Amino acid sequence: MKKWMFVIAGLAFVLVVTGCGGKKSFSMDQVDTRAYVMPDGDLYVEELFTYTFHGSFNGSTRYIEPGEHEGIEFFEAYQPPPGKKLGEFSYENLSSLNTEWDGENDTYYIHDAAKDEVKQVYYRYRIDQAAVRYSDVGKLDFSFFKNSNQDIHHVSVDLYLPSEYNKTDVYGFLHDRTGGELTTGGESALHYENDRLSEYGDAEIVMLFPQNQLPQMKVSQNGKSFKQLLEAEQKREARMELRDERMQWAGKVAAALTIVFLLGAIMYLLSWRRISAWLNRKQVSRDELALLDPLLKTYLYRKSKLTQKDFIAGLLSLRNRGFVTVKEVPSSARFLEEPTAPDTTLLFTFRGDAGLLSPAEQQLVDWLFKDRNGGREFRLDSVAGPTFKEKQNDELIVKYRKASERHAAAFKQWKKAVSDTDPYADEVKPNVLLKFLVPVMVIIHYVLLLYLFYADVAASLSIVLIAVLLGAGGILASIKYTSKLWILLYHVACFVIGSQIVHEDGSSSYLILVLSSALLAALIPKYRMSWKTQKYRFALKDWGKELRKGPAAGGTQADRAEAERDAEHAVLLGIIPQYVKRLRTGQEDGAVYAAATIPLLFSADILASMQYTQTHLGILSSGSSSSGSSAGYSGGGGGGGGTGAF
Template sequence: MKKWMLTLAAFVLIMVMTGCRETGYSMDRADVKAHIMPDGDLYVEELFTYSFQGSFKGTTRYVAADHNDIEFFEAYAPPKGKKLGKFSYENLERLKTEWDKDNDTYYTYNAAKDEVKQVYYRYRIHQAAVKYSDIGKLDWSFFKKNEQDIANVTVDVYLPSSYNPANVHAFLHDRTGGKLTTGGESAAHYENPELSQYGDAEIRIFFPQEQMPLMVESDDQASYQKLLASEQKYQERIDARDAFMQKADGPIQALIVISLFGSVMYSLSWRKIKAWLSRREVTEEELQQLDPLLKSYIWRKGKLKQKDFVAGLISLKRRGLVTVKEVSASKRFLEEPTAPDMTLQFTYHGTLEQLNEADRHLIQWLFSKRNNTWVFQLDSVAGPTFKEKEHPERLTYYRQAAKKHEERFKEWKKIISDIEPYSREVRVNKLSGWLVPLMVILHYGLLLYLFYADAASRLEVILVAVIVGIFGAVACLKHRSKLWIILYFVACFAAGTQLAYEKVADNYLILALCSMLFAVLVPRHVLSATMLRYRYALKAWKKKVKKGDDFWTGSETDVERNAENAVLIGMIPEYMKNMNTKRQEGATAYAAAAPILFSVNFLSSLQYTQSNLNFTPPSSSTGSGSSYSASGGSGGGGGTGAF
């Protein structure tokens, strides 16, 4: 391994280790006591225990309620060694708190550095409970938007007065875990050794409406039996979740194996290995005899780029259909210091009827007719110079020209793919035509099943069905584009992160990544055995050029062959660097041997033209914004944690 790589790796490792040691915090315990008041308000007391590594300014707390409904929020330094409920706030040190409206979070200033610290919160939520004609109800998300997991969580909810346990029903809405019980000293008791950062931890309690004598009855009508039945039905889904999710785990693991096997088969197929092993059997003469456009076509595996129109021109010249001469560049380039002063002019003297469809389209697209002769000057398709970019009207012209060039190129590319020998040597992979829809349908159905089995809400299921479905539909319609199938699996992965059943969710995320890999590796086009060997031979030649060794022997044939390959596979800068090196070494015959088509001037002009072929006017974008900024470690972006 190179020394610079070792140095970089060591630097990254040091930075990571330093970063890991520098700052961090954990929420080791959270005890909560919530009292439903006779007027429906909810009075809450909380005792948090934090462990800090590094320096922090304080802690943060997100309360799941409208700020206008929070009557007060206070924070105190609690007495050491006392549990929640065993002390009063009256004699405690009150800490400074601020509410940030941008992220609906309370910031408590209580500096800490490398220590274990506790913070006591108390707040009151106006009419958090609802009183109906035959029942009282509390929906309370006591922990939401946590910045990290919270360990050892206990929550007790108390009613205003004594009650009959048979008349109180409590349900937990949190698919990440936790246990809820009733019938004790408190109306509902919640425990969770590790409350997930992504859990909502919502408790719904139904109790006699007589518990809130000071609260006005809601105008909304609600049936106790219907509410209770709905919650019991949801609880049944939670109870059945393990069985349903486990049923999907086996097929998911099987699909992971299939995806990985398919990826390996496409990456290391015997057909590819055989072609790679026999690449040295392809002689330089065989590569030279291959038509330039076909050479570019197999190099791109059937996906030509706009700059590859040059391969069509070289093909015409090779077949003797056009003549080439070196001419002075257009005036606008002569005034541009970075632009070449010379370019090439291609001339076609025949009639269009004698050309095949692809050649005819290329002539009509690029050439202009002058006195019964078709002429094309290479720099005519280049974008604006720096001087021209100063004039808005010229920018509009070049934008339209670039758009027109792209449209004509797409037409030419389509013609090429449909005619011989291109359609024979580089075939469309028919497998992708049915494989993409199959993968889309499979993942779509699997995702919907997982969300239903995971007891997700109806809204979550609908959102997944709509959003993922849109990406899937487009991926099927554009199955020849790998971009859309990749975006589809990105959407599947993003949806999979919302699953709460961690083991199966993690396996599904692995499946989404493996399926994406498989989709990427499935080729859009398949090369014939001969062309595959040629392509590997070209790749071997490319490596030689990168190393500065293109095996120049001084003959005109070598110069033309190597320069042509450099043009067709995009290695002009590297090739010209080698050419200059050979000149400095005394190979004066090198430049003299170069035919006009591959002279230094031509290569420079070609490189400039291809680099400035597509033009999109620069656009300026501005953005501004501010957010609550807090330093000291992690957090500070809103939610329950520290800053």
């Protein structure tokens, strides 16, 4: 099992364990609200919340967003009399509770400690200029329970007008797509009920009523008329009536596309060419693999995605072709003072004709080799980062950081040159299908998401923002189609945005589509390899598995030659630590090879030296640790605010 699978399994276990703990909890079991539109356009609200607390709490919280209104004139909380319903008592004789306002999250914190009990809290507040008076109509648009921490059960809201009116002149519209029922013609001007108001709901109610109900309010100058407002609301109501039908249609489209994407993912997952190459990997002998160029083997093994440490494969390629000689030498003085650093390293000397080198090989030599001792040399430990002692010196840290950046930049240029050079460029080719598939995926998700939000009767502003942001991300993913990271990030963005769709059927169908589409994007190969190339790569992987188990003991010269070949492949396949561990355990630091008549360079000590250099190419940025507390309510537990408890 891969490391990342262990990490995911571990995180899932932690989440399950922590989720099963006996943490405190609360519920909002009932909320009764009476809201009165005042003659001056203010909205006076009375609320009676019923909570059930499990565990100890400091009190409750109430989120109130002024929005486009003039602000909150006052907010008060009281302990209501037991057994009384809203409207059966007055606040004058009640015991008031301490409240504090957190302007950063528009939340009031009500200090009324509770522990393992059912408790009621009575709120009263007034919103300034909540209503708007137009020339021929009055309008109230208010969200009563926006930003709740959890679902609220048994919610009722009654809206009252300040004076007598004709009931047929009052129109009510519910802008909450999560559910609820709004009625007119009763004792109150509007009555809203919801057995379970979702935490994502807000009970946003729009009421149109005669403008003479607001005699103390100035007429708005924006020119909106009753006809315009009513037509806009009726159009939205018409969209709501078509919501289920449109969502069902979109769900069918999403289901069909899901099947297409899953079939594509299965096709790539069960690619016959890849499976056939795997089945025939045993046909490739070790001798046949040994004849391949060292850098080509690493290039195939990594599917062209060379890492910084793979410059060693380039050096071994030059050594294999006779351009470079190599010998073991003592490490630089700075490593001899480091207990964990190796005492020996490798010295590469360029001996060949530079005119015979390919552009990529010439770039590697110019990058690494320096003129020394009448020739061109490269010490392996010269690219290693600072020792523990050197890390205590800030000036040296800056020096090594710059060297690390130069090394990374040079490696990037060399890697590009290798990918443009035969036979590397011919063995692993970019998959041109990505150039067409990525834009197709982007267009499908872009169009379908916008339609889903339109069908879900989302606000126009939300649709515009999604169109702009998702469009920009889609263009970027299409331009950078050669990198799977961008198209996968685009899928993540689509998943996050799609989870905001309120309609459950539409949301679930689309999210399944995103997952299947992301699976296809992850499985489709970034590079194309021939059947023969894949067969060689699978054979190399098998060899690597065997090398992880360690070298075979042997005393003859042929055995030692095979051991050197194995050690070289341990370097090329990036499994030095496992190989060295087995080598030290079975061969006592490689002493069995001491009498070798061939130039054995890959003893346990040399391999350890290589590994040390490879793992110390970069340097971690050293930054001062900072301490601080997350912003939140000083009373404790308020966090990001919202309607709930703390």
